[in-house]
Amino acid sequence: EPEVTQTPSHQVTQMGQEVILRCVPISNHLYFYWYRQILGQKVEFLVSFYNNEISEKSEIFDDQFSVERPDGSNFTLKIRSTKLEDSAMYFCASSSAGRSKFFGPGTRLTVL
Amino acid sequence: KQEVTQIPAALSVPEGENLVLNCSFTDSAIYNLQWFRQDPGKGLTSLLLIQSSQREQTSGRLNASLDKSSGRSTLYIAASQPGDSATYLCAVSLPGNTGKLIFGQGTTLQVKP
Numbered sequence: 001e002p003e004v005t006q007t008p009s010h011q012v013t014q015m016g017q018e019v020i021l022r023c024v025p026i027s028n029h030l031y032f033y034w035y036r037q038i039l040g041q042k043v044e045f046l047v048s049f050y051n052n053e054i055s056e057k058s059e060i061f062d063d064q065f066s067v068e069r070p071d072g073s074n075f076t077l078k079i080r081s082t083k084l085e086d087s088a089m090y091f092c093a094s095s096s097a098g099r100s101k102f103f104g105p106g107t108r109l110t111v112l
Numbered sequence: 113k114q115e116v117t118q119i120p121a122a123l124s125v126p127e128g129e130n131l132v133l134n135c136s137f138t139d140s141a142i143y144n145l146q147w148f149r150q151d152p153g154k155g156l157t158s159l160l161l162i163q164s165s166q167r168e169q170t171s172g173r174l175n176a177s178l179d180k181s182s183g184r185s186t187l188y189i190a191a192s193q194p195g196d197s198a199t200y201l202c203a204v205s206l207p208g209n210t211g212k213l214i215f216g217q218g219t220t221l222q223v224k225p
Contacts, residue, residue: 098143
């Protein structure tokens with residue numbers, strides 16, 4: 001069964017450093033998303049991406065964040081200058097139009 | 113602003129019991145509703161998707177219902193097993209279909225052998 005994969009599973013970084021989280025969505029999906037979950041809190045929407053552009057972003061997704069689909073398979077989330085409060089589990093998801101969203105296993109980001 | 117609430121926050125039942133998890137949302141204008149399972153420290157596994165025009169969906173021992181007008185959904189788990197122990201999340205997708213999901217806090221279920 002096809003699945004969404006994410007790398008790395010755990011990323012530790014120093015405050016102020018740039019991080020890139022990587023995702024490989026399900027191959028025939030056209031819609032891609034990033035969500036995050038701070039420990040003990042709700043899963044929060046960050047951004048949706050379709051047809052090589054952002055279709056919606058939340059207020060969390062400020063200028064420090066960017067997304068890219070550099071080739072036909074990868075989907076990345078970059079945080080330019082990490083803050084302590086960026087520590088969270090980051091989930092990538094993909095879907096076909098109007099269908100179930102499939103989530104990856106997540107990347108745990110720890111900012112020290 | 114759409115908000116999603118799940119009650120109860122935690123539930124502990126003996127194996128074999130049938131149970132119902134509740135999800136409510138404040139704005140009935142939704143595109144669809146999806147139930148997920150999350151195991152500790154893991155990703156989200158999709159269980160059931162109900163489109164806004166549907167009333168229920170079934171998969172094995174799981175049945176999800178949707179009452180859009182009252183802003184409620186329930187997830188019914190029949191004959192619970194210890195392997196069902198996990199956190200169950202519901203999430204609504206808004207019209208406009210940008211795909212943004214708004215999640216509830218989840219119900220953490222423990223099924224005791």
